[in-house]
Amino acid sequence: xxQNLPDTVALLxxxxxxxxxxxxxxxxxxxxxxxxxxxxxxxDVVGHLIYCERTDWMxxxxxxxxxxxxxxxxxxxxxxxxxxxxxxxLGQLLDEFARVRAxxxxxxxxxxxxxxxxxxxxxHPALGSVTLSELLAAWTVHDLTHLHQIARxxxxxxxxxxxxxxxxxxxxxxxxxxxx
Amino acid sequence: xxQNLPDTVALLxxxxxxxxxxxxxxxxxxxxxxxxxxxxxxxDVVGHLIYCERTDWMxxxxxxxxxxxxxxxxxxxxxxxxxxxxxxxLGQLLDEFARVRAxxxxxxxxxxxxxxxxxxxxxHPALGSVTLSELLAAWTVHDLTHLHQIARxxxxxxxxxxxxxxxxxxxxxxxxxxxx
Numbered sequence: 001x002x003q004n005l006p007d008t009v010a011l012l013x014x015x016x017x018x019x020x021x022x023x024x025x026x027x028x029x030x031x032x033x034x035x036x037x038x039x040x041x042x043x044d045v046v047g048h049l050i051y052c053e054r055t056d057w058m059x060x061x062x063x064x065x066x067x068x069x070x071x072x073x074x075x076x077x078x079x080x081x082x083x084x085x086x087x088x089x090l091g092q093l094l095d096e097f098a099r100v101r102a103x104x105x106x107x108x109x110x111x112x113x114x115x116x117x118x119x120x121x122x123x124h125p126a127l128g129s130v131t132l133s134e135l136l137a138a139w140t141v142h143d144l145t146h147l148h149q150i151a152r153x154x155x156x157x158x159x160x161x162x163x164x165x166x167x168x169x170x171x172x173x174x175x176x177x178x179x180x
Numbered sequence: 181x182x183q184n185l186p187d188t189v190a191l192l193x194x195x196x197x198x199x200x201x202x203x204x205x206x207x208x209x210x211x212x213x214x215x216x217x218x219x220x221x222x223x224d225v226v227g228h229l230i231y232c233e234r235t236d237w238m239x240x241x242x243x244x245x246x247x248x249x250x251x252x253x254x255x256x257x258x259x260x261x262x263x264x265x266x267x268x269x270l271g272q273l274l275d276e277f278a279r280v281r282a283x284x285x286x287x288x289x290x291x292x293x294x295x296x297x298x299x300x301x302x303x304h305p306a307l308g309s310v311t312l313s314e315l316l317a318a319w320t321v322h323d324l325t326h327l328h329q330i331a332r333x334x335x336x337x338x339x340x341x342x343x344x345x346x347x348x349x350x351x352x353x354x355x356x357x358x359x360x
Contacts, residue, residue, distance in 0.1 A: 003341040007207045011334070014202055021197040022327075027187045127344035134343035141335045141342050145351040147202075148331035154191070155324040161183040162321050163314035164307035171325040175355040 003137035005113065013105060015143045016098035019046060022150070024094055031090055035156045042150045046093040047085030048078075049146060053100040055080065057139040058107055064122035064132045065111070072123040148174075183317035185293065193285055195323045196278035199226060202330070204274055211270055215336045222330045226273040227265035228258075229326060233280040235260065237319040238287055244302035244312045245291070252303040328354075 023031055023042055034041040040048065060073045085093060111117070118133040155171040166172050203211055203222055214221040220228065240253045265273060291297070298313040335351040346352050 001337075001340050003338055004207075004209065007209050010207050011210060014206070017201040018198055021201045022194055026194070027190050029184065029187050030191060124344070130343055130345070134341065134345060137338045137341035137343075138345035138349065141338050141345070141349045141351060144331040144335040145349045148328050148335070148351040148354065151324040151328035151331065155321045155328070158181075158183055158317045158321050160181050161314065161317035163310055163317075164304070165310070165314060165318035165321070169318065169321045169325045171321060171328040173355065174328065175353065 002118070002133050003140065005118070005136070008136050008140050009105060009108070011140050012101065012143065015049075015147070016094070016101050018147065019049075019097065019150075020094050024091055029157065030154050033153070033157050035153050040149070040153070042153060043090050043093065044081070044085070045146050045150055045153075046090065046097055047081035047088075049143070050093060050097050050100055051081035051084060052076075052142065053097070053104055057135065057142075058104045060122065061108070061111075061132060061135055064120050064135065065117065067122070069121050069123045069129060072125050075125050182298075182313050183320065185298070185316070188316050188320050189285060189288070191320050192281065192323065195229075195327070196274070196281050198327065199229075199277065199330075200274050204271055209337060210334050213333070213337050215333050220329070220333070222333060223270050223273065224261070224265070225326050225330055225333075226270065226277055227261035227268075229323075230273060230277045230280055231261035231264060232256075232322065233277070233284050237315065237322075238284045240302065241288070241291075241312060241315055244300050244315065245297065247302070249301050249303045249309060252305050255305050 023046070031042045034044070055074070056076055063071065063073060088096075113132070118131065118136070120132050121129050122132065122135070124130045152171050152174050155169070159166065159172055162169060162172070203226070211222045214224070235254075236256055243251065243253060268276075293312070298311065298316070300312050301309050302312065302315070304310045332351050332354050335349070339346065339352055342349060342352070
């Protein structure tokens with residue numbers, strides 16, 4: 001099953017508001033704690049999402065349309081957000097994410113993609129040949145991966161507090177820790 | 181680590197707005213599809229959350245305070261929401277969830293719980309002796325379990341559409357399917 005562009009955009013458009021409703025002005029016990037050394041807090045995840053908007057999805061989409069498979073995508077820096085998030089508040093990051101996401105969706109709409117564009121191929125440095133349709137679907141599922149991650153990181157803070165209920169609560173038994 | 185009541189309430193208060201931002205008026209391709217037979221769509225999950233507000237968390241909290249361990253909690257019906265959700269729109273369910281959650285949090289505040297109340301014990305039909313503090317923490321993590329589940333169910337709809345990216349996207353590799 002292919003992605004459906006209106007469904008994809010409908011979801012991508014919502015993510016900033018979802019993260020805003022969940023995280024803005026929430027106690028730092030939820031937003032700044034992570035799952036252990038080398039893992040991310042919800043604050044880190046929002047920084048990563050901004051960094052992806054700037055360097056990943058739309059940059060790569062335009063490269064597919066301009067260069068096809070003749071030039072591979074630049075490699076993505078998983079820790080690229082750290083320096084850019086430093087000294088900022090979570091509220092600032094949420095504002096920034098909403099702004100860059102809206103700009104990218106404006107740019108996506110302006111491309112007026114036709115079905116034949118969605119079938120065009122680019123070159124991923126690790127995955128090899130990929131289609132623009134797959135890239136747009138991955139952008140969407142990447143949002144969901146990080147929403148899923150934020151829920152898991154927050155739940156982790158109450159891992160002991162729930163006592164015996166832990167075995168009934170799926171989020172405490174999640175193994176879906178992918179490289180984002 | 182125990183739950184912290186203000187942190188718990190801060191999170192419980194947000195969940196209706198989070199689900200509203202994510203799901204209201206989203207295409208049905210995202211909200212009505214599930215992960216396979218006998219699993220839940222995001223629509224079903226919102227129905228379940230309403231049913232829990234009506235029959236589970238605050239009902240049990242009051243039972244702890246009134247009866248302690250002398251009377252076990254009623255068993256929870258995992259499919260209890262199905263009949264009550266029938267014929268309703270997702271928008272109606274989201275409104276209903278916001279209303280019952282707000283009522284329950286008003287009631288929780290009115291209890292003016294002191295630390296010694298949080299240590300009081302009740303009797304769970306499967307888990308045995310549990311504290312009120314554990315129950316309130318589990319209420320919170322239950323919200324996160326279902327946010328985590330909704331993200332996973334939605335991502336599942338694009339499982340094939342993402343092509344090779346699937347292995348990088350943690351939400352597609354989640355094993356955190358608990359009994360809710």
